Amino acid sequence: MISALSWNIRGINSNGAFDKFKHLKRQHNLCFIAIQEPFVNNSKIDRYKRGLRTHFAFANCSNKIWIFCDEFLECNIISDTEQQVSGTIKNNDDTITITIVYAKCDANLRMDLWDDIKNIATNCHNPWMVIGDFNCILDSDEKEGGNFYNTFERQRIWKRLDRGLSNQQWVQRFNDTSITHLVRTRSDHAPLLVSIASTSNTNTKYFRFLNFWVEEPGFQEVVKQAWQIPADGSPMWKFHLKLKNTYKQLS
Structure with a gap:
């Protein structure tokens, strides 16, 4: 089983956030970590790579997404744009594609992100997961609050902005994958813990209606x-x- 983490931390060097990352890495044996909004100059990424004891580190072109990867995983970046970074990860005989997302708040500006994902999908034949902060909800059920209590006080608003999505190849190959929202701390976003695994009987493929x-x-x-x-x-x-x-x- 491989464990990965995606978290919009809003500043990796604030309020003990980096110590929290090191604790999570040890606790869950993380081999892949993605950070959205590190709020640290990308010239310092190697220092954090050493602190996390990872082999690979990458900051995307907008410096909004950082990726760290352990030595036994072979990571290659295949796409790097302002709102996403994608790469292939090879472990033994398995090669997967991972896309880390940090989407714009403005719906019009997210159009470039959707185009990027469509382009990757066209050429992707691996098991593929897209995960991160999409800054949008699928429907009204993913939002709570927003009405006025009175003239001066607003109700707290909760939205599900962070999620992971996978293609059919992923479902068939890693049919025991789970995504857990960990306790929210030092950020208004909860870390997403991904456990990538498959059951022993990989030859049986069940039909799933999407x-x-x-x-x-x-x-x-x-x-x-x-x-x-x-x-x-x-x-x-x-x-x-x-x-x-x-x-x-x-x-």
Whole structure:
């Protein structure tokens, strides 16, 4: 199992934040760490690399994202833009792609980030995870608060801005991956702890329906064509075969 951490710390050198990182690294045996908003000049990144006892360190072009990686992982940066940095990580026979995100607060400025991610997706055939601070929510259920109590006092607002997303190859290869929101401390963002693992039976691949498929162009046509494939047998057996044809086409 590999453990990784992504955290918008709002200043790595403030209020004992770096000591917290060292503690988390020891506690969870972290081999990969991503920091958003270090608020430290990138010329000092090597000092923090030595402090964390990691082999690889990288600061992206906007100095908003720092990455640290242990020696037994081979890390190569493949894309570096203002709001994301992506790289491949090789461990033994596995090669994965990781994208660390620190998105702009302005929705219009995030358009460049979405384009970057789409471009990476076009050429990515590895198990791929995108993780970090997206600075946006998926729907209203991910926001609490925001109404006025009275003229002078506002209610505290909570939003889920940090998350991890993965592609189908990741789900199939690392089917026991978990993401845990750790206790929020020294920042208004909670650290995301990622445990990357797979069960012993890696040959069994279960069908998983993904909700976003229904929004894809041609989804209805794929289902229709799969359902119309002729099937012989009893009504229940025909139904079984049509379902099987459908999930094969969707996969």
